[in-house]
Structures are given as structure tokens and as C-alpha cells.
Amino acid sequence: MDYIKMTAVFRKLALDAGDKIMEIYDADDFDVRAKSDESPVTAADEAADALISAGLREAFPDVLLVTEEQADTHSESAANFLIVDPLDGTKEFIKRRGDFTVNIAYVENGTPVRGVVYAPAKGRMFYTDADGNTVEEEGPFDHDKQGLTKPLKVKTPDNDALIVVASKSHRDQATDDYISKYKTADMTGAGSSLKFCLVAAGEADLYPRLGRTMEWDTAAGHAVLNGAGGAVVRFDDHTHLTYGKPIYENPFFIAYAPGVELKSA
Incomplete structure (x- = not known):
């Protein structure tokens, strides 16, 4: 897999989808419907899914794509696959709390090895780079050019605090x-x-x-x-x-x- 290409594609699609989502989020009103499992879905979920799915299928046509908003993909399986939640935190979106994200990942042999999480309302974007190390990019974001990034590392926890x-x-x-x-x-x-x-x-x-x-x-x-x-x-x-x-x-x-x-x- 070309991880340099994957990092660039994931990043750009997340930003593009984030713009679509924010157009609807900033509108005076938007429709909320219930899916078959009674979970909510909005036009933002569907617009972001359409954009991301098209981009991934064009960039990686031979890789299985599983996405929340396309039920027909949920019965397919492969050792390696792309998996997408175009708008995670729909309830937060509906309540206009800002804690919602665009999620795109690549799974290899059971392990998510590459991914991007973009929170457009908060202006925070986290992703794995071409080597698999995680960075957070500083905004404002240029869709076509990576900005300044800082490497992320979990901290050493204090089990008493x-x-x-x-x-x-x-x-x-x-x-x-x-x-x-x-x-x-x-x-x-x-x-x-x-x-x-x-x-x-x-x-x-x-x-x-x-x-x-x-x-x-x-x-x-x-x-x-x-x-x-x-x-x-x-x-x-x-x-x-x-x-x-x-x-x-x-x-x-x-x-x-x-x-x-x-x-x-």
C-alpha cells in the first residue's frame, strides 16, 4: 500500500467532508431522520459519505470500502479494508455541541494502521503520517497542502491521579x-x-x-x-x-x- 498517497487522500477528503458538514451545521435548520436502527441521520452524514466514498473508490479502487451510511457494505469482508464514519457524533451535531468528527481508516489484518479524525467545528485534525506515526496539524487548513504538524505521544500516566x-x-x-x-x-x-x-x-x-x-x-x-x-x-x-x-x-x-x-x- 502507498501510505504517502493514503495520508494525502485521507487528509484532503476529511477536510472536504468537513466543509460540507459545516455548511449544513451553520444553516438555520436541518432535517433529522431516523435510520432502521433508530439512530439519527442528517443531510450532513449523507453528503459527507458521498464525497468520501467517491474519493476513496477513485483512489483505491481495489480495496474494500465499508461505510456506516451504506448498509450494503456491512455484509462484505476482506483482510484489508477502508472503513468510514463520515459524521461520528451525529447527536452532538444535532445539539450543535461541536464534538463531531469525520473518520477515515485503513485496516490491515485486523488492525487499524492508518487513520484521520477531523473535528471541523473545533478546528482539530489528527492523523497518522506515511510512517504510521500520529500528528496533529495546526489550522487554518489548506486542503491541498499539509500545514505545520506536531507529533503526538501518549503521556506517562500517574495511577494515583x-x-x-x-x-x-x-x-x-x-x-x-x-x-x-x-x-x-x-x-x-x-x-x-x-x-x-x-x-x-x-x-x-x-x-x-x-x-x-x-x-x-x-x-x-x-x-x-x-x-x-x-x-x-x-x-x-x-x-x-x-x-x-x-x-x-x-x-x-x-x-x-x-x-x-x-x-x-
């Missing part, structure tokens, strides 16, 4: 009970795949998710965290979270900076 990040829209008692097993200095809430990026950037140590997610929700963030030296493991047995599972559904998981003393379920 951990910073924990959890979901804004999917927080529940089980999650709070699990977090209570740790000694925490601070708790922060974030939407979408930004939680992985906060750990990757050293702004948090631990992100537990005790709820249903799909692989398109997590693959790009997982790649970003991997490239910064972090890890994502299953909640039940702490083995590595792998991809390409039936219907692309995840088990509960924990994303963390190595050095965190993980607690059992």
Missing part, C-alpha cells in the same frame, strides 16, 4: 462504576472519536466504553491512538481489539496510555 475521558451522550451507571475503580484527578466528557485523540495527545489517560459501538465508530481513532503509542483492548479480557468482526460490531473496550494499571470488569 488519572485523567479519564468518557462519552457525553452514552454515559451510564456501569461506566461510572468502572471508572470508580481508578484513582482519578479529573474527569472530562467528549463526543465521538475525539476521546481516542485526547488520549493520543496526552490530554487524557483512559477512555473506557461500556456500550455498543461499530468498527466505523472506532477504527480511525484507534489508528490515531496506536500511532501515538497507545492501545485499545477488549473490556472483558484485555486482549487487543481487532477489526473485521461479524457485522463490524465491537465488544466493550478500553482505550488507554500504556502504564495505566487496568482494572478487571
